[in-house]
Amino acid sequence: MTHQFNYKDALAASEKVTWRVEDIIGGERKLDFSKPFLPDSLARVSDMTFLDREEQITLNQIRGHGYLCMFGLVEEFILPFVLDHVQPTLHGDDHQVRAFLNFAAEEAKHIHLFNRFREEFQKGFGTPCDFVGPADEISKAVLAHHPLAVALVTLGIEWMTQKHFTESVRDNQTLDPQFKSMLKHHWMEELQHAQLDTLMVEAIAARCTPEEIDQAVEDYMKIGGMVDGALQQQTEFDLDAFERATGRTLTQTEQDVFRGVQHQAMRWTFLGSGMTHPQFVASVGKLGDGVKQTFANVAPNFC
Numbered sequence: 001m002t003h004q005f006n007y008k009d010a011l012a013a014s015e016k017v018t019w020r021v022e023d024i025i026g027g028e029r030k031l032d033f034s035k036p037f038l039p040d041s042l043a044r045v046s047d048m049t050f051l052d053r054e055e056q057i058t059l060n061q062i063r064g065h066g067y068l069c070m071f072g073l074v075e076e077f078i079l080p081f082v083l084d085h086v087q088p089t090l091h092g093d094d095h096q097v098r099a100f101l102n103f104a105a106e107e108a109k110h111i112h113l114f115n116r117f118r119e120e121f122q123k124g125f126g127t128p129c130d131f132v133g134p135a136d137e138i139s140k141a142v143l144a145h146h147p148l149a150v151a152l153v154t155l156g157i158e159w160m161t162q163k164h165f166t167e168s169v170r171d172n173q174t175l176d177p178q179f180k181s182m183l184k185h186h187w188m189e190e191l192q193h194a195q196l197d198t199l200m201v202e203a204i205a206a207r208c209t210p211e212e213i214d215q216a217v218e219d220y221m222k223i224g225g226m227v228d229g230a231l232q233q234q235t236e237f238d239l240d241a242f243e244r245a246t247g248r249t250l251t252q253t254e255q256d257v258f259r260g261v262q263h264q265a266m267r268w269t270f271l272g273s274g275m276t277h278p279q280f281v282a283s284v285g286k287l288g289d290g291v292k293q294t295f296a297n298v299a300p301n302f303c
């Protein structure tokens, strides 16, 4: 798969998309807690047949809260990473500089957007939900890895937002309209980010020796392992939040199913859906056949 991405078009597209956080949440724009927030392909609550419909919606909303937190968290390392990437090019190509500065500004806006949704969630849901963190420590730990690894992680994240929206949100009429609107507006700006990430991965890879590329792939897997550990911890937080929110204590067998299904659902949501995106696979393929094979071997664990 080849691409036609370039800085000029990405900049033009980003300038056409203009929305404010205030247009999406706040005032009359409230979350509807009678509806699910995430499509079931991400939440996978329907696989948990020991929960009734109401309980499934509650768990779906807890996962929706986790989605807000996770994207809020990843934007915390994407923002400084993009600024570091653009810094040495400030006197270079005008389109490139402006495209990356818009990218950074949009990520700052998304952090604000996810924070606002979290506030609304906390007001309306009624039960406090924990999330892994703190975000700045996780962000620091991610940024300590090879820049090509961080760029690949970022690339996967941006493409996954595209897959989430086009494959399971856009035509879904059952979701809360406000949450759906948030996913849609995020998707609109993330398309340009994914294209810029593709160019960023190519630019960083062009400066790397074959040994550095191997190092970066190793680092990517380390970051993936770190995220997976966080998702396992998050599954415990979600189980706890679910029991507090519903007043129901799950049996040992039900808890085991909950852990298995929900951990794998989060692996798909935050790792597998990015790693299997055709554009991500194409970018990885350009790093070499061995690298492509490594990713192809690992991805099924997260699907």
Ligand SMILES: [Fe+2]
Pocket: 075, 106, 107, 110, 186, 190
């Ligand atoms: Fe974003």
Ligand SMILES: [Fe+2]
Pocket: 078, 107, 158, 189, 190, 193
């Ligand atoms: Fe982004």
